[in-house]
Amino acid sequence: MRQALTTGLLWFSAIGCGLVGGLYFAFSTFIMTALGRIDQASGIAAMNAINVDIVRSLFMPFFLGTTVSSAALVVMGLLRMSEPGAAVMIAGGSLYVIGMFLVTMVFNVPLNNALAAVQSSAPEAASVWATYLKDWTFWNHVRTVASVAACAFFIAALAAR
Numbered sequence: 599m600r601q602a603l604t605t606g607l608l609w610f611s612a613i614g615c616g617l618v619g620g621l622y623f624a625f626s627t628f629i630m631t632a633l634g635r636i637d638q639a640s641g642i643a644a645m646n647a648i649n650v651d652i653v654r655s656l657f658m659p660f661f662l663g664t665t666v667s668s669a670a671l672v673v674m675g676l677l678r679m680s681e682p683g684a685a686v687m688i689a690g691g692s693l694y695v696i697g698m699f700l701v702t703m704v705f706n707v708p709l710n711n712a713l714a715a716v717q718s719s720a721p722e723a724a725s726v727w728a729t730y731l732k733d734w735t736f737w738n739h740v741r742t743v744a745s746v747a748a749c750a751f752f753i754a755a756l757a758a759r
Contacts, residue, residue, distance in 0.1 A: 604674055605759065607667045608687065612752035614664030615694055619745030621657065626742050630735045638727050639718035645730075649710045668694040668748065671755075683758030690751030697744025705737040 633641040652658070672691035675684040709730055716726045 601759075604671075604687075605756070607671055607674070608752050608756050608759075611664055611667045611671060611690070611694070612749050612756065614660045614667065615690075615698075615745045615749035615752060617660055618657075618664060618698065619742055619749060622738055622742040622745055626735060626739050630731060630738070634731045638724055641731075642713060642716070642718040642723065642727055645710075646714050649714065665695060665699045671752075683755035686751045686758065687755040690748040690755065693744050693751065694748035698741045698748070701737055701740050701744070706734060706741070709734045709737075 633644055636644070668691040670691075671687050672695070675688035675691065678684050712726060713730050716723050718727075
C-alpha cells in the first residue's frame, strides 16, 4: 500500500510539474515577449485578464495539488532516506515547493496584484508595466526551471524504484 501511494504521488507530481512547467515555459519564451510588444494598455489588460482567468481554471487544481503532493513526497523521502530514490524525491519536492510555489507567492502574485491595481492610462502605468515585464518574467524563468527540474527528479525517483 505504501509503495503504491508513493508511486502514485510520484506519477501525479511528475505529470503536474511537467504541465505547470510547460505553461511557465510558454510564458517565458513567447507570451511575455508578445505582451511587451503590444501597446501598454492592451498588454496590461491582457495580463490582468489572464491573471483573473487562471485562478478559475483547471490550472489551479494542478498548481495546488502538485504542491501538496510534492511536499508530501519530501516528508515521505525524509522518513525513508535509505530507500532507493528517496534523495531525488526529496530534491524534486523541495525544488518544486520552494522554486515554484514559494516564488509564485512571494514574487509573481504581488507583481500581479500591483499590475491589477494600476490604471493603464495613469502616468505611473508605463513604469509599472516595464518593471512588471522584467521582474515577473525573471521570476517566471525561475519557476519554469524549478518545475521542469522537479519533474526530472520525480522521474528519476520512479526509475530508481
